Amino acid sequence: MERSFAELSFENAVDPALAVEAGSGRILAVNDSARRLFAAGADLEGGLVVELFPGQVPALTVFTEAVLHKGRYATRALTPRRVDGGAEALECLGTVIAGASVPTVLLSFSDLDARRQRDLDADAEDHMRGGIAEWRRTERLFQEIERGSQLILRAAGEGIFGVNDEGRTTFVNPAAESMLGWEPGALVGRDMHACVHHHRADGSHYPHQECPIYAAFRDGSVHHVENEMFFRKDGTGFWVEYTSTPIRDRGRLAGAVIIFRDVTARHEADEKLRAALAEVDSLRERLQNENAYLQEEIRSERSHRGIIGSSAAIQGILRQVELVARTDAAVLITGESGTGKELIASAIHEASERGARPLIRVNCAAVPRDLFESEFFGHVKGAFTGALRDRLGRFELADGGTLFLDEVGEIPLELQGKLLRVLQEGELQRIGEERTHHVDVRVVAATNRDLRREVREGRFREDLFYRLAVFPIVSVPLRDRLDDVPALALHFLAMAERRLRTSGLKLSKSNVMRLCAYDWPGNVRELQNVIERAAILARDGRLAIDLPGLPQPAPKDTSHLVPTGVLLTETDRRERDRAALIAALEAASGRVSGPGGAAELLGLRPTTLASRLKKLAIDPRGYR
Template sequence: MTEHTQLLQEPSLHRLHQLILKAAGEGIYGLDCDGKATFVNEAAVRILGWKEQEVIGTSIHDLHHHTHLDGRHYPTEECPIYAALKDGEVHQVDDEVFWHSAGHAVPVEYTSTPIWENGRLNGAVVIFRDISERVKIEEERERAFAEINRLKEQLEQERDYLRDEINISANFGEIIGASQALKRTLSQIEAVARTPTSVLILGESGVGKEMVARAIHLNSDRAHHPLVKVNCASIPKELFESEFFGHVKGAFTGAHRDRVGKMQLANQGTLFLDEVGEIPLDLQGKLLRALQESEFEKVGDERTQRVDVRIIAATNRDLAEEVKRGRFREDLYYRLSVFPVDVPPLKQRREDIAPIAQHFINSFCRQLGRRPFALTQAQIAKLKQHPWPGNIRELKNVMERAVILSAGAHRLNLDMALPGSEPPQEQAEDQMFVAGEILTETEFRQLEKNNLLAAMQRTQWKISGADGAAELLGLKPSTLAYRLSQFGIKRPQP
């Protein structure tokens, strides 16, 4: 008998093997051909809490492998541990759970290896490891990546908003004018800007309500944080909550990634609700709750988000009348209209028309690389007489048209750009000089006479004072009266 054979027969060898298995850091189970436990080491008891006497002779699957993590039943015939007893193959799994004796799930990875004896399948050994720490680290990493992606998206959207801010500033400039009507509005802005109070800006379409909102924000304590605009009229009803509150990936068809809502973007800053009167009545309650509580939930997410946002709203509707007609919630109206600011239409601030128009002319000439035009007194008078139903927006469009139509000219071609305007007599003068033609003394005198006559007709024969012919022509009233007498121009008898 060899020394090796004698060693194998030593009674202490079995005990040595037992000590080795018990000392192992991984959990170890021995199974018979029926899948019942024949052996359990101390690590298995420590990891899962099941005592040796509770495990030996029982079905391991029924004891702690009976249910998936999501609560679904785990049939024995699908268990990879027992598959080794059927096909004789090694089975490795790294994303399942065993159930602790205390009732909670323990993430594990395990290997089920068949035991062969004399060519016959005689059981299996299961070695498993608790991977709770690894799963925790992976979850924390996923949360960190999700937070990074959220911040990245938020920064991208804030960048887009800043670009919009720059574009709007370039297009509209600062608030221009010195009329009494405008001064009243500016005093309201100054009074409310540094307070946290909600502001409702009222005014006709095109009067510059967004510029007023920006002025309030820039003069507030939140000026270094975003001013986020929401055009309430342009949001589809089905996307209202997503636009305001954001959504998580998979919240609805087309939600391919998480999205930050406008309220979260405006955190620490100002949320500007433009055309707030256009919000559908059945959605106003959701907005009211978010504004009152300063909290909301993203679409598809149960977690509540809290924000610190100042609200500025704007509308060209009579919201008080809308409340009476049942088209706007009374509680939302009172929530928004703590401090109303009225923006006057252009027809109430005619003395501001010339400086605003000149500002737009200079801006568009710079954009087109042209020499700036200076408005004449006649053109200023014509601008003041126009009703301007579209207010500053219409004035801006007319000035842009006029600059484009004045390529190569010495004077601004306002008459072709102004809606409903008929070219006056003095336009012929412009055309002749631009074409390089020379007038005879007789032609020039006739042209001057026609120009004086046109000015008197346009002003209904008013010589002096505001909107008089003298102001229109840039002359002193006494000078105009003298020239009228020289040409024999008299007011027709009624």
């Protein structure tokens, strides 16, 4: 019996097809493609369609109802049993067959992967006919990516480009073209590494095989790189951070997509920060070395805790220092200017348990009135005009150590209450900040004013005075301890020699006599200035002592000079003589006789000096 054209078309269709009775689910007809797909040649006609979709009866029922209702319906949710074991996705298209005696549905199946492959092969054939090389097949994959994400690629601020498995560019977004300095489309088809990644930042060649961008489509891993250079078309370079992500086509590595951003500003900021940190480290090391040197210089220029002298007055001060240093009591040092109040404060700090912590000095007379609070307590950025950064106050800098308030009587009355509160509570607030900071500070104050009179006249708070004057120490003026003048003069002369880089200067007996005949209104500071001036004016090692208002005195013995109103006991006299001998030995570097020897400095015969040294058990060799 001759078959109709419709039957022949159904039988020879490329896509597998089944005719199924909708009510019973019985298969009425099967074409050759369906037999190959489902039964490898077995006759499926007369069987039930549910046998081809095991475990999927609900889905098949829903699909059939949709086809009957709409006349035509497609689904990808059905997975038929296939004799070839294939797992590719299928699309099932159901169509109602018009004119059938009973409701009948035509089911046709499309292999989605095969359909996509056919489309790609058709495109590839067109390109091959146009003379384009086979590698453009992979380009279509990237073109699909680009077409599907066109708006994202064009709007993205980062540079984005794709390369195939030969390293040739398949697409470049506008941001990448702008950063790299190429015209639109000019980079497509080029070897991207040779165009933009051919050298390292140091100018050395960047081998193609070491490029992390290309490594992505060789090893299949994502490569993220920071701080490398891309080069523009004009040859200039810029710092980039990029990620190269591999692209796969049906399991095969087909290329990579690269996203990059210009990080030149960040790199330069990092370099500046590293340079600044290196400079800070260098400065810190230099300051540490200088501090160590200065500390050594200070120690070499001081005797007992920086205080030079053996007079009864000085010994009394040293005993007070030793007593109060063991405590955290506040100390008030009073006395005339130039008497060494700061040295006493340093001696207290160094002898205390806080000696390893800082001694912070504040000259209250040198602080502008409107900056007192900021100087003492600090401020935060923006607290007032000119506060461009946070600043620690002197109290916080002295935390754990000692704060020396020189000329404490100069502190404004309105600030004294805040100072008292910090001393009582150990807490402060920086200007412009509500947070409270705890500080552990020992305060030593000094003044040349009569603070008791200042309290009586209302210029200094009484409660603050008593808080500062827990342990008062009076710094004695130099005119009341003239016995210390020779030792001090020798000490300042040695300092002057080091400062002026000279040597061979000696104090003669007449020099000592002249110094001891002066009443020193400027105290120790004036003596230091006189000695330094004499060292500058010295000729042939001879010092010229220039004292204002004092004529050149006739030579006289001042070895037993006693300050007005001071009585020396025999013990005091022996101690004074011993100190004078030691000072002379130190100045002469332990030499007893000869030019510049201790005997010459003291105006004694060498044998007389040797006898006195033996009597006092002083070994001159210890001063060489």
